[in-house]
Amino acid sequence: MEKGKIxxxxxxxxxxxLESGETLRCVAMGKxxxxxxxxxxxxxxxxxxxxxxxxxxIEERRNELRRPAIANVDQAIIVMSTLIPDYSPLLIDRLxxxxxxxxIQPILCVTxxxxxxxxxxxxxxxxxxxxxxxxxxxxGEGYDESALTALxxxxxxxxxGQSGAGKSSLLNRIxxxxxxxxxxxxxxxxxxxxxTRHCELHPVAGGWVADTPGFSSLDFSxxxxxxxxxxxxxxxxxxxxxxxxxxxxxxxPDCAIKQAVAQxxxxxxxxxxxxxxxxxxxxxxxxx
Ligand SMILES: Nc1nc2c(ncn2[C@@H]2O[C@H](COP(=O)(O)OP(=O)(O)OP(=O)(O)O)[C@@H](O)[C@H]2O)c(=O)[nH]1
Ligand SMILES: [Zn+2]
Numbered sequence: 697m698e699k700g701k702i703x704x705x706x707x708x709x710x711x712x713x714l715e716s717g718e719t720l721r722c723v724a725m726g727k728x729x730x731x732x733x734x735x736x737x738x739x740x741x742x743x744x745x746x747x748x749x750x751x752x753x754i755e756e757r758r759n760e761l762r763r764p765a766i767a768n769v770d771q772a773i774i775v776m777s778t779l780i781p782d783y784s785p786l787l788i789d790r791l792x793x794x795x796x797x798x799x800i801q802p803i804l805c806v807t808x809x810x811x812x813x814x815x816x817x818x819x820x821x822x823x824x825x826x827x828x829x830x831x832x833x834x835x836g837e838g839y840d841e842s843a844l845t846a847l848x849x850x851x852x853x854x855x856x857g858q859s860g861a862g863k864s865s866l867l868n869r870i871x872x873x874x875x876x877x878x879x880x881x882x883x884x885x886x887x888x889x890x891x892t893r894h895c896e897l898h899p900v901a902g903g904w905v906a907d908t909p910g911f912s913s914l915d916f917s918x919x920x921x922x923x924x925x926x927x928x929x930x931x932x933x934x935x936x937x938x939x940x941x942x943x944x945x946x947x948x949p950d951c952a953i954k955q956a957v958a959q960x961x962x963x964x965x966x967x968x969x970x971x972x973x974x975x976x977x978x979x980x981x982x983x984x
Pocket of ligand 2: 953
């Protein structure tokens with residue numbers, strides 16, 4: 697038995713990248729198909745047979761996204777442009793919440809830095825995210841992209857961000873083979889299919905990048921408020937210090953999170969974005 701990672705699925709065939717670097721086309725064995733179907737990003741055990749190779753076992757997933765279906769994602773890169781479309785801390789924070797809720801590490805990549813002046817408020821916002829502990833990389837035409845390249849190495853990443861934020865430009869800048877790779881896939885599968893069902897990991901800068909954006913819907917209705925508060929990195933040092941054990945940090949007295957906001961230890965704007973989402977979850981009708 698050999699170990700590998702699924703990098704591509706086409707109908708019932710799976711491309712598995714083995715530890716040796718070889719890519720093996722496989723089918724899922726019968727006993728496996730009944731339980732759960734393999735998805736891109738799965739670590740699997742494969743066996744070689746004459747004629748075809750079979751996936752015998754799927755290793756337990758560290759995390760799993762539904763749309764696109766992908767497993768064991770190390771990080772999600774929020775691609776946010778300075779202009780066109782406009783930079784938005786509200787959208788950044790909402791994406792951070794979704795990504796952290798899925799137990800994935802968020803990274804902020806601000807693109808089109810070449811379009812703003814040295815005194816733009818966006819520089820201050822970037823410093824603020826860094827001060828809160830987030831990893832931020834700055835990107836743009838003529839920029840050195842080595843910080844992002846280093847972050848991608850040996851990791852499985854999904855990109856997220858508004859249309860036009862510069863996701864494809866960025867990938868093409870750091871990995872010239874990316875364009876060719878995606879084009880070949882679209883050609884082989886037809887355009888419509890590529891956008892909806894297909895998901896593939898592309899080799900980029902020594903790591904893997906999913907070719908379909910994750911976290912495109914900003915639906916929070918599946919979340920519970922306390923799990924949301926617990927996953928926000930800025931809140932982590934203060935959790936468990938509120939007067940009430942089940943504090944959701946909104947209207948309660950003696951709330952450690954609100955105290956940290958008042959003392960400037962948690963950025964007030966991010967807390968406000970949390971509170972808005974939490975209110976939204978609280979008001980949503982309970983779904984059974
Ligand atoms: N000045 C400048 N323009 C950029 C930069 N990155 C992207 N652009 C421009 O922004 C536009 C959109 O870039 P894309 O890379 O297509 O954006 P995308 O996020 O892949 O968009 P979708 O495919 O719609 O999701 C293009 O016209 C790019 O030329 C940058 O760093 N600096
Ligand atoms: Zn509290």
